[in-house]
Amino acid sequence: MRKYILMFSALIYMGISTYQLYYAYAPKVGPIGNGLTDKMVIIIWTQFIIFMIGGLSFSTLSIFMFIKDRKKKMEQ
Numbered sequence: 001m002r003k004y005i006l007m008f009s010a011l012i013y014m015g016i017s018t019y020q021l022y023y024a025y026a027p028k029v030g031p032i033g034n035g036l037t038d039k040m041v042i043i044i045w046t047q048f049i050i051f052m053i054g055g056l057s058f059s060t061l062s063i064f065m066f067i068k069d070r071k072k073k074m075e076q
Helices: 004-023 040-074
Strands: none
Touching: 004 040
16 A cells, blocks of 8 residues: 555656746746746756656656565465
8 A cells, every 4th residue: 555655646746846946937917927037947847856856756656566566476
């Protein structure tokens, strides 16, 4: 059961990071539409990288759990 939760968490993490990056660079109208400052760009990309690393880590752990479970079933 943990492997499915980890895989779901990985997909959520990567989805959130992708949406966050998309939303930050989406064109906006009004006072917000002036663009991003250099500080905001650094923060957004740092958060994107951290979330992607977390998502990839969860995904890797989940894949290892799937492989371990498959080997255990084949031995029986």
